[in-house]
Amino acid sequence: MGEEITEFHAIGVQDFEHWIEPKLFTYKPRPLRPYDIDIQVEACGICGSDTHTAKGDWGQPFTPMAVGHEIVGYIVRIGPEVDRKTFSIGQRVGVGAQCDSCGECWRCKHHFENNCPSGSGTYGSTAPDGYHTQGGYADYVRVNSKFVFNIPEALETKYAAPLFCAGVTGFRPLLIGGVKKGSKVAVSGIGGVGHLTIQFAKALGAEVTAVSRNDKKRDIAKKLGADHYIATSSPDFPSKYKNSFDVIVNTASMFSEGHIQDVMSMMRPDGKFLFITMPKVGDKLVIDPFFLCSGNYQIGGSAIGSPDEIRKMLDIAAKHNIKPWIETYDINEANVSTAWKRLEKGDVRFRFVLTGYKKFFGKRAIED
Numbered sequence: 001m002g003e004e005i006t007e008f009h010a011i012g013v014q015d016f017e018h019w020i021e022p023k024l025f026t027y028k029p030r031p032l033r034p035y036d037i038d039i040q041v042e043a044c045g046i047c048g049s050d051t052h053t054a055k056g057d058w059g060q061p062f063t064p065m066a067v068g069h070e071i072v073g074y075i076v077r078i079g080p081e082v083d084r085k086t087f088s089i090g091q092r093v094g095v096g097a098q099c100d101s102c103g104e105c106w107r108c109k110h111h112f113e114n115n116c117p118s119g120s121g122t123y124g125s126t127a128p129d130g131y132h133t134q135g136g137y138a139d140y141v142r143v144n145s146k147f148v149f150n151i152p153e154a155l156e157t158k159y160a161a162p163l164f165c166a167g168v169t170g171f172r173p174l175l176i177g178g179v180k181k182g183s184k185v186a187v188s189g190i191g192g193v194g195h196l197t198i199q200f201a202k203a204l205g206a207e208v209t210a211v212s213r214n215d216k217k218r219d220i221a222k223k224l225g226a227d228h229y230i231a232t233s234s235p236d237f238p239s240k241y242k243n244s245f246d247v248i249v250n251t252a253s254m255f256s257e258g259h260i261q262d263v264m265s266m267m268r269p270d271g272k273f274l275f276i277t278m279p280k281v282g283d284k285l286v287i288d289p290f291f292l293c294s295g296n297y298q299i300g301g302s303a304i305g306s307p308d309e310i311r312k313m314l315d316i317a318a319k320h321n322i323k324p325w326i327e328t329y330d331i332n333e334a335n336v337s338t339a340w341k342r343l344e345k346g347d348v349r350f351r352f353v354l355t356g357y358k359k360f361f362g363k364r365a366i367e368d
Helices: 048-054 157-164 166-176 194-203 215-224 257-264 289-295 307-319 333-345 357-361
Strands: 008-012 023-027 036-046 071-078 092-095 098-100 140-144 184-188 207-212 228-231 245-250 267-275 298-301 326-330 351-355
Touching: 008 140, 036 092, 036 157, 036 333, 036 357, 048 333, 071 140, 071 157, 092 157, 157 166, 157 307, 157 326, 157 351, 166 194, 166 245, 166 267, 166 307, 184 194, 194 207, 194 215, 194 245, 194 307, 207 215, 215 228, 245 257, 257 267, 257 289, 267 289, 326 333, 333 351
Parallel strands: 098 140, 184 207, 184 245, 207 228, 245 267, 267 298, 326 351
Antiparallel strands: 008 023, 036 071, 036 140, 036 351, 071 092
8 A cells, every 4th residue: 555644744824814824734634535546746836826825816725735736756655445546656647627526426436537627626615524625836746546547658757747627628628629630720828728729629639729819829839730820919900800710719817707708709610618717706707698699609628637638638748748837946945936927927838737746855855
């Protein structure tokens, strides 16, 4: 089973008023359940969800709180009911934005675990048993083995980490949109999720158009593999692009009614417009039903991915050499703060990844 670890060390938010100044803290994980796995963290991507949660945009759940849900590490302990044919001590694995679900509801039994009403986010959730989940800015994480994934050998650790949230978040809308060879796909927003969505859409055989506010990212979109580019500030937007797309994946953070409807109007009848982004708590988006009906437009949302979808995403990423554009930081309090500040300014192309875990944490969680 591996050596028992009773205390984990993490870097996290001590109070929401000073969220930009994370501190080191210790916490006791819940007792190892029969189906749990302990992972010694090797790398963790920094997601936009991390800063939204850290500063309380989606509520203020509890403190101290360690964020981070793009986790790659090595198994150090296994519960007695974990499938030994799938997992073993020392194996490299990943964890995404979900660490648990009830396993009993209709959604769990039909492979929609990511939509389980009793599911737990990898951090910031209060589980049904009252346990506060803590994320990957830590030396170890303990999670339900159902949400632990083997990583194809072709994927290097620092590039694999962002795939567990940004990757699957951009990949899943392409699945539910039925994207295949010849599909006309637009990706609105070229950022942490959007730059991966472009790559996955190309891997599925689509003709891909990148959509952004101005021309600043035109060359970047080309390097990512986009076939076309649209700047929404152009005077011919959106009229020039009517009836252009089967699917539009919205990864952008702009939620004004007029802008969203302009982007949607580029779809063909029965086209699918899929959100993966969320506004702050309390912000609303109103879409005119007459607009939707007149164009036969379909609008929907997508949250992370089920275990089956994550495994499929990893396989496609390995097969097509899909890599996020990253910049690494060795994990410590100062570097986390710096990365968060830069992320808030949009100063990242396109994902930060925390590394250097062994150097910072060492074996202190065992020795303390």
